[in-house]
Amino acid sequence: MPELPEVERYRRLAESALFRPVSSIATPDPWFLKGGAGGTALRLALVGNRFVSADRIGKVLLLATEGGPTLGIRFGMTGTLVVDGRVGVEDLRYAPRRHDRTWDRWTARFADGGSLVVRDPRRLGGVLLDPDLSRLGPDAASVSPSALAAALRGSRAPLKARLLDQSQVAGVGNLIADEVLWRAGLSPHRPAASLSADEARRLHRHLRRTIGYLIDRGGSHLGDLMDERRGGGRCPRDGAALVRSTVGGRTTWWCPVHQL
DNA sequence: ATTGTGGCCTGCCCGC
């Protein structure tokens, strides 16, 4: 997906959709509606109502309705948000540039003529009503040092796999995990619980800093490591050949020289 | 319980 920085951009864009009465809902793809978010329930909850807040936890966008349920939107790997024809993010690395109407999986039209559209070519995202947030860990953009340390404690899973676990820390995706570990100089293979207190603090500092930086830059694919995440790629810091491995089931690029 | 694997769905890119 879009990782946390993209969803934060979507959230900001969604603020322009608040307090505008919804006149109709289009849900052409039943597969995209998760949990109890069937078309009928959605219409009952939304038509004639309006969104009153736009929040984000990890990679989930939360649009609360006035006196009604909260709409949760997941964007999968290729989902984008479009409000009044404006897209939240220009480039998603693995999303096509062209546009096909059938990719508009979910649309709310407003009485003023505008609209909010969830566009997702690969259909790995989804829309749900009152999403269960109890299984999400603290948001990666604001997690405290002690909460991050607690998420690592007692886990023998590889460090990167732990960071990708949304129930531990919410919002870290594959690209940001690689970027943060590269900046922090930590091997993705290290058992999560093996980090010293100093290393955990270092990880926390880089996690927070990197996410803020990528939100400002406008995307998780704009990190310093990203151009080298490929065969033949070299570490931008020390020039070493990057190693490709699989961690947590995900393609991982890292520097064997300075990530220890 | 935690951790690892496979699968979902679709589009694109590379090599033949």
Next chain:
DNA sequence: TGCGGGCAGGCCACAA
């Protein structure tokens, strides 16, 4: 130019 295989920023159900 066309085709097949492999890959992809996420998530979930399932197995060990």
